[in-house]
Amino acid sequence: MKDNDDMPGHLARRFQQIAVAVFHAEVDQAGYDLTPVQYAALAAISINPGIDQVTLAGLIAYDRTTITGVVDRLVQKGLLVRNASTKDRRARELQITGEGQKTLEGIAPAVEAAQQLMLRGLTAEEAEELLRLLRKAIAAGNELSRAPLREVPEAGQGRPVK
Amino acid sequence: MKDNDDMPGHLARRFQQIAVAVFHAEVDQAGYDLTPVQYAALAAISINPGIDQVTLAGLIAYDRTTITGVVDRLVQKGLLVRNASTKDRRARELQITGEGQKTLEGIAPAVEAAQQLMLRGLTAEEAEELLRLLRKAIAAGNELSRAPLREVPEAGQGRPVK
DNA sequence: CAATATTGATCAGTATGCTGATTATCAGTA
DNA sequence: TACTGATAATCAGCATACTGATCAATATTG
Numbered sequence: 001m002k003d004n005d006d007m008p009g010h011l012a013r014r015f016q017q018i019a020v021a022v023f024h025a026e027v028d029q030a031g032y033d034l035t036p037v038q039y040a041a042l043a044a045i046s047i048n049p050g051i052d053q054v055t056l057a058g059l060i061a062y063d064r065t066t067i068t069g070v071v072d073r074l075v076q077k078g079l080l081v082r083n084a085s086t087k088d089r090r091a092r093e094l095q096i097t098g099e100g101q102k103t104l105e106g107i108a109p110a111v112e113a114a115q116q117l118m119l120r121g122l123t124a125e126e127a128e129e130l131l132r133l134l135r136k137a138i139a140a141g142n143e144l145s146r147a148p149l150r151e152v153p154e155a156g157q158g159r160p161v162k
Numbered sequence: 163m164k165d166n167d168d169m170p171g172h173l174a175r176r177f178q179q180i181a182v183a184v185f186h187a188e189v190d191q192a193g194y195d196l197t198p199v200q201y202a203a204l205a206a207i208s209i210n211p212g213i214d215q216v217t218l219a220g221l222i223a224y225d226r227t228t229i230t231g232v233v234d235r236l237v238q239k240g241l242l243v244r245n246a247s248t249k250d251r252r253a254r255e256l257q258i259t260g261e262g263q264k265t266l267e268g269i270a271p272a273v274e275a276a277q278q279l280m281l282r283g284l285t286a287e288e289a290e291e292l293l294r295l296l297r298k299a300i301a302a303g304n305e306l307s308r309a310p311l312r313e314v315p316e317a318g319q320g321r322p323v324k
Numbered sequence: 325c326a327a328t329a330t331t332g333a334t335c336a337g338t339a340t341g342c343t344g345a346t347t348a349t350c351a352g353t354a
Numbered sequence: 355t356a357c358t359g360a361t362a363a364t365c366a367g368c369a370t371a372c373t374g375a376t377c378a379a380t381a382t383t384g
Contacts, residue, residue: 004222008280008289009181009198011296014223014311016178017341018300019171021307024342036171037370054332060166061176066371068334073369090332090379118170121302122295127170130295133288134173138180140283145183146372149176179371186372199340216362228341230364235339252349252362308342 015118023114030110032103033077037062039111041070042079042104045094052091058150066147079103177280185276192272194265195239199224201266201273203232204241207256208266214253220312228309241265 004010023036034042040060045051048059053071057064071094074080079100085091096104119127142148166172185198196204202222207213210221215233219226233256236242241262247253258266281289304310 004202005297006293008277008293008296009185010202010222011293011300012174012178012181012280013198014300015296015303016174017223017307017309018303019174020341022303023171025306035369036175040166040172052332060172061179063371063373064332065334065373066369069369085332088332088380090377092333115170117306118174118303119299121299126295126298129291130299131168131170131173133284133292133295134170134177135167136288137281137283137292138173138176141177141180141184141280144187144279145179147179182371197339214362225341225343226362227343227364228339231339231341247362250350250362252347254363 019114019118022118023111026110026114026117027107030107032107032110034103034107037066037070038074039104039107041067042074042096042100045080046096046101046104049095050093052085052088052093054091055150056094057147061142061145061147061149063147074100181276181280184280185273188272188276188279189269192269194269194272196265196269199228199232200236201269203229204236204258204262204266207242208258208263211257212255214247214250214255216253217312218256219309223304223307223309223311225309236262 020036023039027034027039041056041062044056044059048055051059053067054064056062056071057067062070071080071082071092075082079097081095081097082092083095085093119130122130138149182198185201189196189201203218203224206218206221210217213221215229216226218224218233219229224232233242233244233254237244241259243257243259244254245257247255281292284292
């Protein structure tokens with residue numbers, strides 16, 4: 001009977017569990033009320049203003065149905081606006097608000113601290129290696145989940161390599 | 163502005179996402195209907211018959227409130243029985259059924275295949291190193307989540323090392 | 325152009341995972 | 355023994371995540 005500690009799936013769940021807990025602890029303490037997922041969405045929209053929800057989902061590897069609720073809550077909090085697109089009436093264009101931008105900036109130190117804290121058991125070299133191995137494993141498994149990472153389809157570019 | 167690929171929290175979420183997808187794919191294909199969490203609970207109960215829910219939670223690092231629903235569903239499927247303890251009327255003793263044991267054995271190859279598959283982008287050495295680093299990071303962060311790993315408090319033993 | 329296929333968003337339903345509260349029971353102590 | 359604190363389980367409520375379906379709008383093709 002295999003030990004849980006030899007099961008990558010089990011270790012993945014636990015590491016993520018700790019990562020989320022650390023994120024919440026740091027962010028709450030800094031006086032903000034944002035989840036890791038909400039933060040990632042907000043940051044992505046800030047960098048890609050006017051993005052639609054499907055593209056946003058691909059950019060941060062969310063399921064498309066999860067996005068609806070996440071965006072709902074960010075709009076509710078006044079950090080985003082969601083407007084129907086003029087080019088494609090099916091799509092909604094997402095824009096960050098001033099409040100959203102201010103939140104994103106104010107929360108940055110807490111987010112940074114959380115990223116450090118979840119690696120606190122590792123040396124700098126080990127942390128670097130862990131990230132490298134995670135990136136490599138994720139790249140190989142990207143297409144296996146319903147929410148793979150996708151490039152932003154820039155209008156003025158050729159198709160993405162993959 | 164930091165890239166998502168440099169954020170351990172983001173990588174943790176994606177790796178876990180892929181791990182769960184791979185688990186479901188393999189298990190479904192083998193003709194079973196068990197989630198990763200249900201599998202872990204079932205396996206832990208098989209090894210520790212008569213365990214109560216709090217101890218089970220500590221053993222596999224679940225939140226205690228999550229256990230209730232997970233056990234509910236396993237009982238519903240006929241893989242577990244949950245009886246009031248005679249020694250402590252607050253506690254419920256969990257036992258695996260014959261059906262549960264059969265499921266656990268039948269599902270083993272699929273679970274094994276899933277664990278391999280989620281590491282398919284890595285060499286054997288890299289996979290080993292990834293697991294080592296995850297274990298180390300998790301050990302350091304164990305107490306930071308609401309659902310830390312706990313030793314089984316064996317009646318006839320001294321206190322666990324940690 | 326009309327029929328077909330695809331796509332963006334949403335919804336219903338299920339299963340984690342958490343916070344915080346409640347209830348029943350147990351353990352220790354004044 | 356009565357009181358106090360701790361503990362096992364559950365519940366309500368919220369936020370991911372996913373499956374599969376639906377609806378409106380766009381794209382493709384015969």
